[in-house]
Structures are given as C-alpha cells and as structure tokens.
Amino acid sequence: MPQIHDAERAATADFAIRLDDLGYEVADRPVLSGVTLHSSARRIGVVGRNGSGKSTLARLLAGLLAPTGGRIRINGQDLYRDRRAALDTVGILFQNPEHQIIFPRVSEEIAFGLRHQGLDKAQAAVRVQAVLAAFDKPHWHDAPISALSQGQKHLVCMMAVLAMRPKLLILDEPYAGLDIPTRRQLARHLHRADTRLLHISHEPADLEACDELFWLDRGRIVARGGPSELLPAFTAEMIRLGDLDDLADLAG
Amino acid sequence: MPQIHDAERAATADFAIRLDDLGYEVADRPVLSGVTLHSSARRIGVVGRNGSGKSTLARLLAGLLAPTGGRIRINGQDLYRDRRAALDTVGILFQNPEHQIIFPRVSEEIAFGLRHQGLDKAQAAVRVQAVLAAFDKPHWHDAPISALSQGQKHLVCMMAVLAMRPKLLILDEPYAGLDIPTRRQLARHLHRADTRLLHISHEPADLEACDELFWLDRGRIVARGGPSELLPAFTAEMIRLGDLDDLADLAG
Amino acid sequence: MISLTSPVETRAHRWPAGLKLGALCVVSTVLFVAGGIAANGIALAAVLALYAAPGPAFLRAGLRSLRVVLPFVVLLLGWHGLTGDLRQGVLITLRMVTLVALANLVTMTTPLQDLVALIHRLTAPLRRLGLRTGALEIAIPLVVRFTPVLVQRAETLAEAWRARSRRRPGWHLVLPLTLQAMDDADHVGEALRARGGALAPWEQE
Amino acid sequence: MERNIAQVALFAAMIAALGLVPQITLGFGVPITAQTLGVMLAGAVLGARRGAAAAGLFLLLVALGLPLLAGGRGGLGVFASPTAGFALGFPVAAFATGLFVEHVRLRSAGLAAGLGAVFGGIVVLYVMGAGGLALVSGKSLAEAFRLVAVFVPGDLLKAAITGMLVQALARARPQTLAWHRPAAGVRTRL
Ligand SMILES: Nc1ncnc2c1ncn2[C@@H]1O[C@H](COP(=O)(O)OP(=O)(O)OP(=O)(O)O)[C@@H](O)[C@H]1O
Ligand SMILES: Nc1ncnc2c1ncn2[C@@H]1O[C@H](COP(=O)(O)OP(=O)(O)OP(=O)(O)O)[C@@H](O)[C@H]1O
Ligand SMILES: O=C(O)CCCC[C@@H]1SC[C@@H]2NC(=O)N[C@@H]21
Ligand SMILES: [Mg+2]
Ligand SMILES: [Mg+2]
Numbered sequence: 001m002p003q004i005h006d007a008e009r010a011a012t013a014d015f016a017i018r019l020d021d022l023g024y025e026v027a028d029r030p031v032l033s034g035v036t037l038h039s040s041a042r043r044i045g046v047v048g049r050n051g052s053g054k055s056t057l058a059r060l061l062a063g064l065l066a067p068t069g070g071r072i073r074i075n076g077q078d079l080y081r082d083r084r085a086a087l088d089t090v091g092i093l094f095q096n097p098e099h100q101i102i103f104p105r106v107s108e109e110i111a112f113g114l115r116h117q118g119l120d121k122a123q124a125a126v127r128v129q130a131v132l133a134a135f136d137k138p139h140w141h142d143a144p145i146s147a148l149s150q151g152q153k154h155l156v157c158m159m160a161v162l163a164m165r166p167k168l169l170i171l172d173e174p175y176a177g178l179d180i181p182t183r184r185q186l187a188r189h190l191h192r193a194d195t196r197l198l199h200i201s202h203e204p205a206d207l208e209a210c211d212e213l214f215w216l217d218r219g220r221i222v223a224r225g226g227p228s229e230l231l232p233a234f235t236a237e238m239i240r241l242g243d244l245d246d247l248a249d250l251a252g
Numbered sequence: 253m254p255q256i257h258d259a260e261r262a263a264t265a266d267f268a269i270r271l272d273d274l275g276y277e278v279a280d281r282p283v284l285s286g287v288t289l290h291s292s293a294r295r296i297g298v299v300g301r302n303g304s305g306k307s308t309l310a311r312l313l314a315g316l317l318a319p320t321g322g323r324i325r326i327n328g329q330d331l332y333r334d335r336r337a338a339l340d341t342v343g344i345l346f347q348n349p350e351h352q353i354i355f356p357r358v359s360e361e362i363a364f365g366l367r368h369q370g371l372d373k374a375q376a377a378v379r380v381q382a383v384l385a386a387f388d389k390p391h392w393h394d395a396p397i398s399a400l401s402q403g404q405k406h407l408v409c410m411m412a413v414l415a416m417r418p419k420l421l422i423l424d425e426p427y428a429g430l431d432i433p434t435r436r437q438l439a440r441h442l443h444r445a446d447t448r449l450l451h452i453s454h455e456p457a458d459l460e461a462c463d464e465l466f467w468l469d470r471g472r473i474v475a476r477g478g479p480s481e482l483l484p485a486f487t488a489e490m491i492r493l494g495d496l497d498d499l500a501d502l503a504g
Numbered sequence: 505m506i507s508l509t510s511p512v513e514t515r516a517h518r519w520p521a522g523l524k525l526g527a528l529c530v531v532s533t534v535l536f537v538a539g540g541i542a543a544n545g546i547a548l549a550a551v552l553a554l555y556a557a558p559g560p561a562f563l564r565a566g567l568r569s570l571r572v573v574l575p576f577v578v579l580l581l582g583w584h585g586l587t588g589d590l591r592q593g594v595l596i597t598l599r600m601v602t603l604v605a606l607a608n609l610v611t612m613t614t615p616l617q618d619l620v621a622l623i624h625r626l627t628a629p630l631r632r633l634g635l636r637t638g639a640l641e642i643a644i645p646l647v648v649r650f651t652p653v654l655v656q657r658a659e660t661l662a663e664a665w666r667a668r669s670r671r672r673p674g675w676h677l678v679l680p681l682t683l684q685a686m687d688d689a690d691h692v693g694e695a696l697r698a699r700g701g702a703l704a705p706w707e708q709e
Numbered sequence: 710m711e712r713n714i715a716q717v718a719l720f721a722a723m724i725a726a727l728g729l730v731p732q733i734t735l736g737f738g739v740p741i742t743a744q745t746l747g748v749m750l751a752g753a754v755l756g757a758r759r760g761a762a763a764a765g766l767f768l769l770l771v772a773l774g775l776p777l778l779a780g781g782r783g784g785l786g787v788f789a790s791p792t793a794g795f796a797l798g799f800p801v802a803a804f805a806t807g808l809f810v811e812h813v814r815l816r817s818a819g820l821a822a823g824l825g826a827v828f829g830g831i832v833v834l835y836v837m838g839a840g841g842l843a844l845v846s847g848k849s850l851a852e853a854f855r856l857v858a859v860f861v862p863g864d865l866l867k868a869a870i871t872g873m874l875v876q877a878l879a880r881a882r883p884q885t886l887a888w889h890r891p892a893a894g895v896r897t898r899l
Contacts, residue, residue: 006355023340025286027399049403049406049429049431049433050401050402050403050406050407050429050430050434051400051401051404054401055401055402057692059501061480062698064694064697083697083700087699091698092698093513094695094698095402095559096348096402097351098348098350098691099691099694099695100695100698101695102649102692102695102696102699103304103645103649104648104652110584113699113700113701116699116700117700121621140515144650146656147279147377148303149280149302149303149307150302150307150347150348150425151301151302151303152302155301155302160699161264162327164699173402175304176428176429177428178302178427178454179301179302179454179490180454180455180456180487180490180491180493180494181301181490181491181494181496182302182494183494183495184494184495185494200374200432202403202431202432203432205434207657238431238432239433239436240435241432241433242432242433242434242435242437244433244667307691311663314520315665316666316667335666336670336671339670343667343668346664346667350684351660351663351664352664352667353664354661354665354677354680355680356683356881356882357881364668364669365668365669366667368670369667371559396881397883398683398687398882412668415654416668421657430527471656481575525773526899527875529773536787536790536791540806547742600780600781600782603776603781603782604776604781605778607775607781608776611775625719639710639714640766642714642718643714643717643718643721643766644718644766644769644770646714646715646718646719647718647721647725647766647767647770649718649721649722650718650719650721650722650723651725651726651777653722654722654723654726655726655729661770666833676872678870679874679877679881682750682874682878683878685719685723686716686719686878686882686885688719688752689712689715689716689718689719690712690715690717692715692718693711693712693713693714693715694712694718695712696714696715697710
C-alpha cells in the first residue's frame with residue numbers, strides 16, 4: 001500500500017512521535033491501554049503516579065519492548081524491528097542507573113554505544129573524553145563504576161546516552177538522583193542542545209520547561225496540554241489525593 | 253572505667269546519636285573524615301551533594317559498616333558490634349530499593365525482619381496485613397516484587413522498615429522515588445509516629461520538617477543548624493554552583 | 505577475581521592485548537607441561553618483579569587481589585603434607601600462585617575493549633566461513649562483568665539481610681541470589697539492546 | 710537475542726563465581742568443585758543449547774588464560790591435566806542436562822531438573838571425565854571409573870540443589886525457564 005506509505009512519510013517529515021491505540025499487557029494484566037499520542041513537540045513531558053505505566057511507555061518508545069496492541073512510529077520508523085535505525089534515533093536513560101550500566105569502568109560504559117553507532121576506537125575515545133570534560137569529570141575516565149555514589153552513577157548513565165547524540169532523548173526520572181547544581185547545568189544543556197526530549201517524571205516541577213504534556217493514569221492518557229494548564233491541575237489532584245486519606249494507623 | 257560509663261549513660265538517657273571524629277576510608281580514599289555530630293533531636297536531616305558521603309554515613313549509623321576511625325554510639329550502643337540491639341534500635345531504608353529487597357514476594361519481604369525480631373509466624377502475618385492495609389495496598393500481599401514499578405518497590409521497602417517499628421528510622425532519599433500523594437501521606441504519618449528520624453536528601457525541600465540539620469560536603473560536616481537558617485544557605489550555594497559553569501559544549 | 509582494575513596507568517596498559525595474552529598462554533602451558541619447582545620459583549619471582557615495577561600503589565593492589573588464593577595455598581600444602589607428598593604440594597602451589605598472579609596482571613593492565621578486539625581478530629576466520637561472531641564478542645566482556653557483579657550482589661544481599669536480622673544469612677541467600685541474577689541478566693539484556701547490543705559494529709571495520 | 714546473550718554470559722559467570730568456593734583436590738589431581746553445580750544449573754535453567762553455550766563460553770575464557778577454574782587455574786595447560794576430560798565435558802554435560810529437561814516432561818519442574826542434572830552432570834560428565842583421566846594418567850578405564858566414583862555423593866547433593874533451585878524458580882519466575890510450560894498463563898516475550 002504505497003499510498004499509506006507516502007501519507008505516513010509526509011506526516012513525519014517533521015520529527016514526530018505517533019502512538020496509535022497502543023496497548024501493553026504482562027501476564028494478561030494491562031499495563032497500558034488505548035494510548036494514542038501524536039506529537040511533534042520538541043520537549044514532551046509525561047507525568048503520572050507511581051505504577052501508572054510511565055517506564056513501560058518509555059521502554060516501548062525506545063523499541064525495547066514490543067507492544068501487545070496498536071502501533072508505535074517514531075519518525076515513521078518501527079524501532080522495535082529496526083534496531084539500526086533505533087540507535088541513531090532514540091537514546092534512553094533508565095530510571096534505575098544500575099539497570100543501565102553494562103561495563104565496569106566509566107570510559108567503557110560511555111564508549112560502548114558509540115562503537116555500536118559505527119565510530120572507530122579512536123573516534124569513540126575522543127568523544128568519551130569530550131563528554132567527560134563537558135561534565136567536568138575527566139578524572140572519572142578509569143573509575144570503577146561500582147565505587148560511585150548513586151547520583152554519580154546516574155550521571156554516568158546520562159553521559160553515556162548524551163554521547164550518542166540521539167535525535168530523541170527519553171529520560172525516565174532523570175532528576176530524581178541528581179543534586180541541584182548538576183540538575184541545573186543539565187537542564188540548561190538540554191535546553192540548548194539540538195535533541196528532542198521525552199521527559200518522564202512524577203514530579204510536576206521537573207516538567208515546567210516542556211512544550212506539551214501528557215498525564216498518564218493507570219495505563220491511560222487522561223489529559224494533554226501545555227505546562228501552564230496541565231501541571232497545576234495535576235498538582236492539585238495529587239495534593240487532593242495525598243490529603244484524602246491518612247495512612248491508617250500503623251500502631252495497631 | 254566505670255565513671256566514663258556512667259557519664260555516657262547519663263548523656264544518653266535521652267535518645268542520642270553521638271559520632272566522634274568519625275572517619276571512613278575505602279581503598280585508602282577517605283569517604284568521611286572528622287565527622288563529629290551529637291544530637292538528640294527527634295528529626296535530624298542530612299543534606300549534601302552527590303557523592304558527599306550521605307549514604308555511607310547512613311550505613312555506618314545503622315551499624316552495617318565499621319568505621320575506620322573514631323566512634324559511633326546510638327543510644328549509647330555500638331550497633332556494629334551489638335546486632336541484637338541494632339535490630340530494635342535502627343531501621344534503614346536504602347537509597348536503591350533493589351539493594352534492600354531480598355525476597356521475591358511482598359509479604360515475605362515485610363515479614364522477614366519481623367520474624368527476626370522474634371515475632372512468631374502468626375504475629376508477623378498479622379503485622380504484615382496491618383502495614384499493607386495502612387498503605388492501602390492489601391492486594392500486594394502475594395505480588396511478585398519484580399513486577400512492581402520502581403516507586404512501588406520503594407514503597408515496599410518503606411513498609412518493611414516501618415513494620416519493624418525501630419526507635420530510629422534512617423531514610424536515605426526516601427522521597428526520590430515516591431509520587432506526591434504517597435509522599436504526603438508518608439510525611440504526615442512519620443510526623444505523627446513515635447520514631448526518631450534521620451532523613452538524608454540532596455533536596456532541601458524534603459528536609460523542611462526537620463528539627464536539626466547537618467550539611468555534608470566531601471565527607472565533612474560544614475554546617476549545622478535549624479532548617480530556617482541552614483536550608484536557605486544550602487539552596488543558595490547549590491544554585492550558585494549550578495549557575496557557575498555551563499557544561500562545556502558537547503557538540504565538539 | 506577478575507574485576508581487577510589497576511589504580512594507576514602502567515606502560516603495560518599500552519602493550520597489545522594479543523601479546524600479553526599470548527605470553528600468558530605460553531607461560532602457563534610451559535609451566536604446566538615442563539616446569540619443576542625451580543622453574544616455577546623463578547617464574548613467580550619474575551612476576552612479582554613485574555608487579556613492583558609500576559610502583560608501590562600497583563604492587564599493593566596486585567597483592568591484595570592475590571589474597572583470594574591464600575586459602576587454596578593453605579589447603580593444598582596441608583593436604584599434601586598429610587599425604588606425605590609435600591614436594592608435589594609445593595610445586596602445585598607455586599604454579600597456581602604464579603599463574604594466578606600472571607593472569608591477574610594481564611587483566612589489570614588490559615582494558616576489556618582490547619580483549620574484545622583481540623577476540624574479534626582471532627575469530628576472523630570463522631566470519632570468513634560465514635559464521636556470525638558478534639554475540640561472542642559481547643558475551644565475553646559480559647562474563648567478565650557478571651562475575652564480580654555476582655560476588656557484589658551477594659555482598660549487597662548480605663548487607664540487606666544484616667540490616668534486618670541478627671543471624672548470619674548463609675545458604676538462605678542462594679535462591680534470592682539466583683533470582684536477582686536472572687533479573688540482572690534481563691536488565692543487562694535490555695541495556696544492551698538500547699545501545700545496539702546485537703548489531704556487532706566491529707564487523708563494519 | 711540480547712537477553713539470550715546476557716543469560717548465557719550470566720551462567721558462564723556463575724560457573725566462574727562458584728570456582729571461588731574452596732575446593733579439595735584429591736590425590737589423583739581432580740578436585741571436588743562447586744563448579745559442576747553451575748554447569749548443572751546452566752543446563753537445567755537455560756536448556757540444552759544455551760546451557761551448553763554458557764559452559765562453552767566459560768571454557769573459552771579459561772583457555773584464554775583467565776584463572777576461572779577452581780583454585781584459580783586457567784590457560785591451555787588445563788587441557789593437558791588429569792581434569793581435562795571433565796573440563797571439556799562441561800558443555801556436553803550442560804547440553805545433556807538441558808536435553809533431559811526439555812524432552813522428559815514431568816509434572817514437577819524441580820524433579821525434572823534434578824534428574825536431568827544426574828543424567829548430564831553425573832552420567833555423561835563422568836564418562837568424559839574418566840576417559841580423560843585414563844588418557845592423561847595412563848590408568849585403565851575401569852580404574853579411572855573407580856577413582857571418580859568418590860565424587861558421586863557430592864555430585865548427587867549438587868543435583869539435589871539444582872532441583873530445589875529450579876523448583877523455586879518455577880514458582881517465583883516461571884517465565885525464566887524456557888522449557889517449562891506452567892499449566893496456565895501466558896508467557897511473556899521480551
Ligand atoms: N514484568 C511485569 N509484570 C507484571 N506487571 C508489571 C511488570 N512490569 C510492570 N508491571 C506493572 O505495570 C505498572 C506500570 O509499571 P511502570 O514501571 O511502567 O510504572 P511507572 O509509571 O514507571 O512507575 P514509577 O513512577 O514508580 O516508576 C505497574 O503497576 C507494575 O506493577
Ligand atoms: N566501594 C567504594 N569504593 C570507593 N569509593 C567509594 C565506594 N563507595 C563509595 N565511594 C565514594 O564515596 C563517596 C560517597 O559516596 P556515598 O554513596 O556515600 O555518596 P552520597 O552522598 O550518598 O551520594 P548520592 O547523593 O549520589 O547518593 C563517593 O564519592 C564515592 O565515589
Ligand atoms: O577444575 C577442573 O579442571 C575441572 C573440574 C573437574 C572436577 C570433576 S567434575 C565432576 C566431579 N565432581 C567434582 O566435584 N569434581 C569432579
Ligand atoms: Mg518508572
Ligand atoms: Mg547516596
């Protein structure tokens with residue numbers, strides 16, 4: 001069906017994320033259902049409570065999981081199938097840094113993805129140095145990752161993804177582990193950089209710089225909008241929920 | 253030296269944490285040095301940047317690591333030596349929930365510590381039910397922990413520690429993973445509960461309810477005070493640091 | 505044992521990995537097949553000299569990593585002492601310590617990537633036969649990565665156990681350890697996929 | 710694909726890590742080692758092909774000179790020693806264990822794994838091990854078999870542990886056992 005193909009290409013001439021009736025089930029339990037999301041905003045935010053399906057969505061978008069229903073196109077491509085395209089198109093920062101780290105040393109961890117993008121050893125080494133220098137951490141080059149603090153590990157993961165310069169950067173709670181100075185520098189950097197962002201958080205304050213936001217609740221998108229409308233509504237609802245019930249008394 | 257002993261006991265008649273010239277080194281690198289901290293505040297906060305030594309301090313306080321210099325007394329006791337006392341005295345919530353979880357199912361995980369405190373099987377089961385009910389999660393009883401989201405795992409760890417009702421609760425970045433409603437409910441609960449808190453965070457906003465705060469920087473305590481003095485100073489310094497240097501350009 | 509990393513950059517870091525591994529292979533084979541006590545003793549002295557060459561920090565790190573073989577030394581010597589064949593015991597012990605020290609030395613001074621590149625060259629003939637060797641080149645560093653992780657996992661679990669129990673964990677940790685290891689494999693699998701794991705970039709060169 | 714690689718590497722590493730458990734070397738040069746437990750587990754959990762791949766990968770690293778065999782041994786010299794038959798038998802044993810659990814369908818996954826471990830990790834492995842011992846040490850095959858019989862009690866224990874672990878695994882994470890078909894429920898594919 002070449003017509004559809006052409007239509008599709010036209011729609012994605014500008015970079016776009018298109019999820020159509022996306023569903024994901026594990027062991028017959030729906031984690032995501034009926035998620036339809038079309039956006040070509042430069043910075044997309046996804047907000048939602050614990051367990052609402054944000055990380056699952058991130059992994060689907062990065063092509064790491066296959067949807068059990070519906071379809072996903074990033075820039076017109078199916079990244080689950082086409083892993084080669086995926087590498088240049090998306091980079092994902094996992095929520096738990098320990099789930100992302102593969103290698104024992106910082107430099108190896110950062111170089112790994114670069115080598116897979118086709119850089120040769122020397123080129124990769126140069127890029128590793130550059131990233132470390134940019135974050136003012138050249139002394140981490142040979143540091144064993146297991147000896148870093150959790151926030152420091154998080155930063156290593158961030159550097160490894162940024163070094164690959166993907167067109168779309170999927171960040172799953174990137175700020176949860178980082179201290180204020182690092183967070184601020186990173187935010188400015190991301191703002192300037194030439195990548196599209198999909199930023200996931202349960203913390204509305206993190207998402208204020210986004211252009212378009214989606215509110216995920218129990219596996220469904222329940223609202224969509226700019227930060228100035230959606231975030232106050234989300235925050236109000238969260239505070240309402242938080243004040244609703246006291247934890248029953250634990251003394252019993 | 254019975255006199256010293258008596259003096260010590262008198263000083264700790266009220267629950268107190270006493271660290272004297274505490275030092276901790278790994279592979280000849282000091283992680284903490286010259287930390288002297290005496291406090292019998294009910295809610296103590298520790299704030300500091302990534303890698304400043306907060307988690308290491310937490311593990312030392314819980315008696316999980318032996319100091320390489322100086323000494324630690326919690327309520328007059330050496331918890332590294334006296335593990336029996338430690339179990340009733342402190343509970344620790346690890347920063348990374350996956351470092352804390354031992355068992356595959358939620359109920360097993362929560363019951364574990366209770367059984368080791370001497371509760372029999374039936375008593376432990378009752379307490380597990382009570383905690384799950386208090387957090388409105390009775391349906392998690394048989395859930396496999398690996399199928400929970402990261403925030404949900406964090407909550408399980410929190411429930412497991414709270415169920416043991418320790419006199420002192422050491423929380424290492426407890427709010428980083430939890431959503432706003434859960435955080436608010438938990439904060440209210442902790443406020444009411446009859447436990448002392450040592451709350452660690454790199455996020456000043458989390459520590460506003462503390463009675464006494466310590467600012468850790470590169471393994472040393474650099475300031476001490478109430479939240480109204482210390483937090484604004486800390487925040488200002490963090491923002492200053494964050495604005496200081498832009499990340500060098502990554503495009504190079 | 506193979507999570508060894510050197511505290512300092514040595515000249516040996518820049519030697520070709522193939523040379524170092526080749527030498528290790530030759531030395532271990534020769535010592536196994538032909539070495540007596542004298543030859544093994546000289547070999548051990550030579551290896552220790554290599555450790556000392558980059559300076560005291562390196563020597564200390566190296567000796568620390570050798571501590572793991574100490575129980576074996578005691579055991580081997582004890583056993584052979586009991587069976588009245590102390591000579592044989594001394595020989596086996598010497599050879600073991602020498603080989604472990606030498607292998608550790610290679611590991612400490614060889615970045616994993618060099619090892620992988622070496623495997624790539626060694627498997628070139630297989631690729632000419634049409635076999636895909638990409639998986640192998642990823643699997644080898646992964647084994648090197650997992651071995652210390654398993655040990656560290658056990659330590660982390662033991663700490664989690666001690667935080668809530670005064671009894672020693674012992675064998676109780678075997679099942680959680682296995683489950684966590686399987687989960688780790690899943691996470692690493694996903695992390696590999698996220699950064700191009702199965703694509704085998706080296707085949708482009 | 711990546712998950713397979715990761716699991717194969719994990720079990721290879723597990724065999725290596727079990728080498729850290731202190732071993733006892735018997736008079737004729739073959740140690741009692743915990744590493745065969747890793748070999749049995751690889752076959753019983755991953756199945757024939759991937760289990761054999763894990764043990765083979767481990768062996769390749771040993772051949773490269775990494776000191777991964779019990780007692781910190783490694784290098785090509787291993788293949789000239791009395792344990793050569795056993796070492797070369799590791800992948801075969803894992804394969805046989807896997808073949809057993811994949812084809813002999815029993816109600817209890819643990820029982821299947823335990824019996825599979827006896828078949829692969831004892832019967833098959835000892836044939837190769839005794840053969841190697843006879844070749845290297847110049848003993849007769851019968852004598853070699855008599856010598857290796859002392860390992861049977863220990864290896865039966867390891868097979869039992871394999872069975873128990875797999876049983877627990879089948880309960881906690883049935884989807885990790887590729888060959889196991891739980892009565893109901895959909896298996897997830899990643
Ligand atoms: N392997 C799995 N098996 C069963 N259920 C799962 C599995 N993985 C995730 N889930 C469920 O899917 C839901 C969404 O999980 P997900 O990790 O996407 O949440 P999240 O929005 O990222 O939460 P958090 O803010 O806590 O990180 C959760 O309720 C979780 O229990
Ligand atoms: N095993 C280790 N070996 C060497 N250095 C270590 C080890 N563990 C921790 N460190 C170092 O000690 C310092 C403090 O680590 P710690 O985890 O206590 O920091 P933290 O304040 O909790 O940081 P974060 O906010 O990122 O959690 C870090 O710089 C880290 O590199
Ligand atoms: O370490 C080696 O070189 C190979 C180990 C051979 C030991 C064999 S395997 C079967 C039998 N069971 C044991 O516990 N040891 C022997
Ligand atoms: Mg998540
Ligand atoms: Mg920390």
